[in-house]
Amino acid sequence: MTILLTADDPPAAEYMPPTTCPECLIICEHAGLAMPRALGRLGLDPHLDLAEQHIAWDIGAKAVASGLARTLGAGFIWQNYSRLLIDCNRVPHSPQSIRQDSDHIPIPGNHDLTMAEKTARVDEIFMPYDNLCRREMARDNIKLTISMHSFTPQMDGVARPWNMSFLYREGAQYAHQMAAIISSSEPDLHIGFNVPYQVNEDTDWFVMQHAEPKGIAHLLIELRNDQLRQQADIDIWVNRLAKATITMLDQI
Numbered sequence: 001m002t003i004l005l006t007a008d009d010p011p012a013a014e015y016m017p018p019t020t021c022p023e024c025l026i027i028c029e030h031a032g033l034a035m036p037r038a039l040g041r042l043g044l045d046p047h048l049d050l051a052e053q054h055i056a057w058d059i060g061a062k063a064v065a066s067g068l069a070r071t072l073g074a075g076f077i078w079q080n081y082s083r084l085l086i087d088c089n090r091v092p093h094s095p096q097s098i099r100q101d102s103d104h105i106p107i108p109g110n111h112d113l114t115m116a117e118k119t120a121r122v123d124e125i126f127m128p129y130d131n132l133c134r135r136e137m138a139r140d141n142i143k144l145t146i147s148m149h150s151f152t153p154q155m156d157g158v159a160r161p162w163n164m165s166f167l168y169r170e171g172a173q174y175a176h177q178m179a180a181i182i183s184s185s186e187p188d189l190h191i192g193f194n195v196p197y198q199v200n201e202d203t204d205w206f207v208m209q210h211a212e213p214k215g216i217a218h219l220l221i222e223l224r225n226d227q228l229r230q231q232a233d234i235d236i237w238v239n240r241l242a243k244a245t246i247t248m249l250d251q252i
Contacts, residue, residue, distance in 0.1 A: 029147065
C-alpha cells in the first residue's frame with residue numbers, strides 16, 4: 001500500500017458545522033493549495049507562483065465560500081489540497097481526475113503514475129472530502145447546497161465577460177431562480193448559464209453524485225476570479241450572495 005499523507009501534512013478536507021442555518025450546506029472542492037510533503041510541487045517550475053495559477057486552485061473561492069457560510073451560519077466543507085494533485089470534482093480514476101497537463105502547463109509529477117499511486121490520491125485526498133459530503137448531505141434538514149468555484153477571466157486569448165455563472169444539469173430552475181433574485185437588485189451584473197463550462201455527467205462529481213440524488217435545491221456558482229483579489233471585493237460578493245441565499249431559502 002502506498003502511503004501519501006503523514007502527520008506533518010494538513011487534513012484532506014475540513015468541516016465547519018452550521019450554527020443558525022443548518023438547512024444550507026456550502027462546498028468548496030478547489031479551496032486549497034496544499035501538496036503532500038512526499039510529492040513536493042509535482043515537478044513544477046519552482047518559480048511558478050501556484051497561488052496565482054487558476055490551474056492549481058479556484059482563486060478566491062474559499063474566501064467567498066467561508067465568508068458566506070459564516071454570514072449565514074451554514075455548514076461548510078472544503079478541500080485543502082491543490083486540484084493539480086487530484087480534482088475532487090471529477091470522477092476518480094478518470095483522465096480529468098489527475099491531469100498530466102492543465103492550460104498548456106505540463107505537470108511532471110502526474111506522469112507515468114502507477115495504479116497504487118493514483119489510488120493513494122483517491123483514498124487519502126478524494127475520499128475524506130467525499131465522505132464528509134455524503135455524511136452532511138444525508139441530513140434530513142438540508143434544503144439547499146451551494147458549490148463555490150471561480151474561473152479565470154480569459155482562456156486561450158478568449159475573454160470571459162461574465163461576472164458570475166451558474167452551472168447545472170437537471171437543476172436549471174434553481175440556477176435561474178437565484179439569478180433572478182440577484183438581478184432584481186443588481187441588473188447590471190453579467191450572469192451566465194453553463195459558461196465557461198458545462199456540467200459533464202461523465203466527468204463531474206458533486207452535482208451528479210450528491211446534489212441531484214438528494215433531490216434538493218442546488219447551485220454550482222462560478223465567479224470570475226479577477227473580482228476576488230481584494231478583501232473588499234470578496235466582502236461584496238459574500239454580502240451579495242448571502243442576501244440572495246436568504247431570499248432563496250425563504251422561497252424553496
